[in-house]
Amino acid sequence: MNILLYIIIFIMGTVFGSFLTLATYRIPLNQDITHKHSYCPKCNHKLNFLDMIPVWSYIFLGAKCRYCKSKIGPRYFIIEILCGIAFLALALFLNISVYTLTLNKLIEFAFGALYIVFLFLVAGIDIEHNKVDKRVLIYGLVIAISYMIYQYTCFSNFNVNRFILYLVVIALILIFSTYRIKKVGKDEYVFNTLILCLIMTFFTYEVTTIISIIITLLVIAIKIILNKILNKRKKYKINIENQPIAFYLCIANSLTTIFIYILSIVGD
Numbered sequence: 001m002n003i004l005l006y007i008i009i010f011i012m013g014t015v016f017g018s019f020l021t022l023a024t025y026r027i028p029l030n031q032d033i034t035h036k037h038s039y040c041p042k043c044n045h046k047l048n049f050l051d052m053i054p055v056w057s058y059i060f061l062g063a064k065c066r067y068c069k070s071k072i073g074p075r076y077f078i079i080e081i082l083c084g085i086a087f088l089a090l091a092l093f094l095n096i097s098v099y100t101l102t103l104n105k106l107i108e109f110a111f112g113a114l115y116i117v118f119l120f121l122v123a124g125i126d127i128e129h130n131k132v133d134k135r136v137l138i139y140g141l142v143i144a145i146s147y148m149i150y151q152y153t154c155f156s157n158f159n160v161n162r163f164i165l166y167l168v169v170i171a172l173i174l175i176f177s178t179y180r181i182k183k184v185g186k187d188e189y190v191f192n193t194l195i196l197c198l199i200m201t202f203f204t205y206e207v208t209t210i211i212s213i214i215i216t217l218l219v220i221a222i223k224i225i226l227n228k229i230l231n232k233r234k235k236y237k238i239n240i241e242n243q244p245i246a247f248y249l250c251i252a253n254s255l256t257t258i259f260i261y262i263l264s265i266v267g268d
């Protein structure tokens with residue numbers, strides 16, 4: 001029975017993944033993500049139900065659009081599979097089983113899934129457009145606050161003060177960045193990345209966030225050093241400004257969470 005539950009959770013993850021590929025494409029273009037029908041970005045043909053089954057459609061249609069036969073990048077397929085795996089990992093992490101399923105476990109799973117969606121959105125939009133979208137951050141903030149309220153009402157030992165402090169800091173950054181947008185005329189990456197780190201802390205705590213930041217800085221440092229060594233004569237330069245920092249943070253955050261989880265199992 002548990003196998004069946006885990007298969008359903010995996011499929012659910014791929015469905016979310018399929019929505020995410022659409023959302024990371026449409027949100028930066030300011031297009032509607034819920035109402036407008038899905039379409040092929042090349043020929044604009046409307047997609048029907050059979051064209052949109054996660055993973056399966058990609059394999060069945062041979063990685064091509066059914067109508068214009070233009071190639072569909074592996075990006076869709078990879079994101080769908082990854083999201084399925086992330087949902088599966090979350091279920092294992094929470095030790096979800098048909099026999100011991102409680103309402104609290106389900107709520108925890110729902111929050112975890114919403115957080116995974118958040119990470120995918122931030123990472124996807126950053127890798128494609130090199131920016132952290134404010135609307136996605138607001139979504140993250142809403143689920144973070146809801147999660148905090150849930151924990152506060154359900155667990156008596158939950159330390160709420162720490163998180164209220166974070167909320168105040170986020171509010172200050174938001175006010176300051178709005179002021180900067182008016183002055184400079186564009187949204188600044190660094191403020192949004194700071195808010196991202198604080199939202200991460202709500203879900204995966206301080207240690208994980210700090211490790212994620214260290215990993216991200218190390219990766220960027222190694223990239224810059226390698227770039228300097230390998231391209232001594234070429235003009236191509238890697239600057240810290242054009243690095244997908246938020247993307248690295250999201251990956252480091254997921255990997256660190258999984259790593260800490262594995263350590264906790266081995267430790268038992």
Ligand SMILES: [Zn+2]
Pocket residue numbers: 040041042043044045065066067068069070
């Ligand atoms: Zn097409």
